[in-house]
Amino acid sequence: MEQFWRKYIFPFLYALLIYTAMRLINAVLTGFRFWERPLLETSIEFLLLFMGYVYSYVLNYLLRYYQRKPKPGPVIKEYLVVSAVIIAMTDGIILPIQHFTGDNGSQLYDVINFTLIPTLFYLLYYVIKRANASLRKSYEQQLLLEKISNNQLQTELRFLKAQFHPHFLFNALNTVYFQMDENIGTAKQTVETLSELLRYQLYDHQQTVTVGKELQYLQTYIGLQRSRMNDHLRLQVEIDNQLNKQSVYPLLLLPLVENAFKYAGGEYWIHISANLQNGWLVFHVSNAVPTAIEVKQRRGGIGLENLRRRLALLYPEKHELALCNHPDSYSADLKIAL
Structure with a gap:
């Protein structure tokens, strides 16, 4: 159930949150009431919510890519690359759709608003995912180290036990040897x-x-x-x-x-x-x-x-x-x- 929520429900709801934030900020700045426009235009914009799955897939791919790198570079460089990818996706898909569904096309504040808000939200999403992945990786490594340590402990105890038995038998058989003469x-x-x-x-x-x-x-x-x-x-x-x-x-x-x-x-x-x-x-x-x-x-x-x-x-x-x-x-x- 958790995996279903994370994979299919959360990306859509997160995209809805971002879309609502963008439109409300735009309404405050311009007075454009998007809820009063024709339903067809709003429905077309609602298709953008499914972009949440695309963003989720791309960001998870980037996360796996950087996690697999044997020598990860500076974190700031990674965040700059992720931000650039988010901006490219936003300006290449969301802004054109907004231009045709907006009241007066795309103005400068539209470009800033519809670029900055998704970038900040999805960069925050990536940072949280990266932190969780790092914690999980650290926990798994610690478990692995504990398992290796425990295996070493068991091996050493078995070795000590193997040493102990011959030592005990040597002394006990000496006892039997002398008693056989008596x-x-x-x-x-x-x-x-x-x-x-x-x-x-x-x-x-x-x-x-x-x-x-x-x-x-x-x-x-x-x-x-x-x-x-x-x-x-x-x-x-x-x-x-x-x-x-x-x-x-x-x-x-x-x-x-x-x-x-x-x-x-x-x-x-x-x-x-x-x-x-x-x-x-x-x-x-x-x-x-x-x-x-x-x-x-x-x-x-x-x-x-x-x-x-x-x-x-x-x-x-x-x-x-x-x-x-x-x-x-x-x-x-x-x-x-x-």
């Missing part, structure tokens, strides 16, 4: 647990899950790692009961826990806690480290670098990650806005 039954149980963890990782990393489900996955992983550690490990896990139905992107907590199990040593303890504080998920992991491991852990690995990048993409300005080395321990604190 107890085949325990190794089988570990493989079953590993299959549950991998099944969870099939979730799209750009789709959120509940915090409860994420923490349940984390506890399964902790159980898997605990099964390969000796009984001297002092493991403390504290989970806030308020953390349940909130939404979070998956597999953001695991790298910190994985890192703690990987480098735990010295006094051999690991502390893990998750709390809800003022709408933020506050996650803390700390572990004892031997002096020989301290330098390696300070550098971080693929898992931590991967985590930093995923947090930057998924929670821009809505997260805090602090990694701290101490003489005999290492701690990681992550805050995420829920």
Whole structure:
């Protein structure tokens, strides 16, 4: 309906507005009452209203022409060309008809009036159309840039996910390898647990899950790692009961826990806690480290670098990650806005 109005109704009504303005100004200046003249003459002039479609077509053609130019020139030059085209059409068609239907032919004020008014009106029409086209083009370009940016984001997240899986599998298979030397039954149980963890990782990393489900996955992983550690490990896990139905992107907590199990040593303890504080998920992991491991852990690995990048993409300005080395321990604190 909008296209029908713009293409078929508006040009005629706009031409009627211009014709009325021209005739009223002429009537004020000359006293010529065009409504009192023979109906035939008025009817002939009314045919000029259909010129609105011609003006509309020509101006839209010029607009498309200038929009397609790879290097548009100065705007003032474009407006001068458009004005010249409007004047040529007006003086070539409207003035001759007015000359034969006017009271005393075409006088100087007629030429000025019947040239100036259509030029101003149709130039205004062109300016508005051009502004709308520029806004639409700018909006489309912005949408295109956002689409490209989003595609780049998805590509990078898929790449980070592809990095994450081999890293996780490498550590988990090491666990199974050592258990097979000690107890085949325990190794089988570990493989079953590993299959549950991998099944969870099939979730799209750009789709959120509940915090409860994420923490349940984390506890399964902790159980898997605990099964390969000796009984001297002092493991403390504290989970806030308020953390349940909130939404979070998956597999953001695991790298910190994985890192703690990987480098735990010295006094051999690991502390893990998750709390809800003022709408933020506050996650803390700390572990004892031997002096020989301290330098390696300070550098971080693929898992931590991967985590930093995923947090930057998924929670821009809505997260805090602090990694701290101490003489005999290492701690990681992550805050995420829920």
